[in-house]
Amino acid sequence: MAYTEEELKKELETKEYEYGFYTDIDSDTFPIGLNENIIRAISKRKEEPEWMTEWRLNAYRSWVEMTEPEWHNVQYTKPDFQAISYYSAPKKKDKYESLDEVDPELLDTFKKLGISIDEQKKLAGVAVDIVVDSVSVATTFRDTLAEKGIIFCSISEAIKEHPELVKKYIGTVVPVKDNFYAALNSAVFSDGSFCYIPKGVRCPMELSTYFRINQAGTGQFERTLVVADESSYVSYLEGCTAPSRDENQLHAAVVELVAMDDAEIKYSTVQNWYPGDKEGKGGVFNFVTKRGICHNRAKISWTQVETGSAVTWKYPSCILKGDNSIGEFYSIAVTNNFQQADTGTKMVHLGKNTKSTIISKGISAGHSQNSYRGLVQVQPRAVNARNFSQCDSLLMGDLCGAHTFPYIEAKNNSAQIEHEATTSKIGEDQIFYCNQRGIDAEKAIALIVNGFSKEVLNKLPMEFAVEAQKLLEISLEGSVG
């Protein structure tokens, strides 16, 4: 247990103590609070065009009228939105000359995760020569992508360089007024990623590879927009298995995916933000809105492995607008100690012959609460819509909770909807069986959990699946009692 949480706890406690909630106080940080002037200032600082400023203001005006949702099955103290600074200068990270200076416990965690030395250096903030190294790697990637006409850059850059694309698609999948957090994000989003795959292009690499090397540190209000034009394909991976050391308590990201006719987007997420300490103190509130729209014969596949954050509120969804389109959701959500997760998906069937698949695996340990909440909605025009949902919960110990809230609305008689749910507990007989074969209890739990999660782990890009598997083990370390 001496690995990340203890170490993160220590680090975050000192950071909080030192800097408070508002990151580094330097001349570039805005005063706390939110009002129209702050929004204008953010937009100006980012050198955005007028339409973007107006878009943000419009979002802000909607947000002011909205109230924070309370229907979810999580409990937390609501953040004071006027006590947050909504723009801060790029974060200063400690720089080290070599890995020898980096906290050995952090390195140990990296090693457990199987992260390469170069990436370790990058993630730990080891300076210069390595960065030069990865910059060159990144440049090669950038050239390869550019050859195919693929645009992959920060959303800020896209607003400046490709305003027509951003303007056309931003807010079309997750409207500004969609929900409280989405409206907040629209008003104040700090940065994020933009990706455009032209017609008929198959993105030649997992964008994860590129992304991880280039990762600038996720912002508090991240905004991602991925547009796959007709007959294109892209696999995108966000997040990192390495523990994220972010002192921001509130995260409200928005991700929008647009899959045009015959396009396919595979979006994988690994989320491992600070979950709070063993007593449930601290930790990130993660309120995310993720949604994709599928046009004719398009396919969107969400895969997520969620192990971090104190509170998670997240429902990656698919609007199956086009005929014969396909939506998929594969999820593993792990909660330990005092973590709370309310996560799931919405599959909205609008087009004919649309298909959706939901595989959700919830693992609860400690005192945690893990809820699956999903909606399968079949609209009147959606002839022959089909859905298959499977929600499995695995419990460890008897202090945690697993909950399932499936909602089904079928407005067309031809719909076929299947829902399966199971709840199981890791049994002492299973552990003893493993012990008898020489496998200790920790390893036995890891084995059982990995077996339980296999269908979802198999959906992750290969190299990431291995890391995710180890991440599950680490997240549940110390939960054997």
Place this chain on the structure above:
Amino acid sequence: MLLIDDLHASVEGKEILKGINLQVKAGEVHAIMGPNGSGKSTLSSVIAGNEDYEVEKGTISLSGENLEDIDAEERAHKGIFLSFQYPVEIPGVTVTNFIKTAINASRKAQGLEDMPAKDMLKNIREKAALLEIDSKFLSRSLNEGFSGGEKKRNEIFQMAMLEPKLAILDETDSGLDIDALKIVANGVNKLKSKKNAVVVITHYQRLLDYIIPDFVHVLHDGKIVKSGTKELAHELEAKGYDWIKQLVD
């Protein structure tokens, strides 16, 4: 190799084993027979180190080492293997993956590196062939949807892979048809050597036609009440357990 001295054990406060004495030497096969509820499975669980059972008195030692403070997984590392009467299911974990994990856990305990993938594969193939297990079986989830015979065959496959010093076969014959019984028994016989020992726990004499014991012990109400050679098993089969009861009374 195995020395049990005046072993008393209980579960949930109820005494099951009431003074067991048993000595098993390398190269020997012992059979422990007895009616239901006589303590056969408890004895195997206690030897394997199941913490649901409380050892009240007496000792178990393996190659001269007292096992009192040794966990189940360490006992496994030291060479104790238990073929379960009711093997558990672990969904999503393949037979191959499970045995790999088990072997590497034992190797790690001995300070060895993981077994190279090539050697592992070769080993798996050889042992699978020995027990007439086909390769499709190896990629199925552990015990999930297995027939009784498949479960037992898988137990013996794991035994073959782990090469234990002391193997305890708890009712391995239950749920096996005659063909499966022969395959399993044949597998066990091939694995027998002068360096290891086998304890067969069984209700019926049937299995002992195929795995010939050097000694037979009859367990009754938590005690070994009679010991003998393989003829004792035949006598028991002929006269029934009531004969033992009368003998004790």
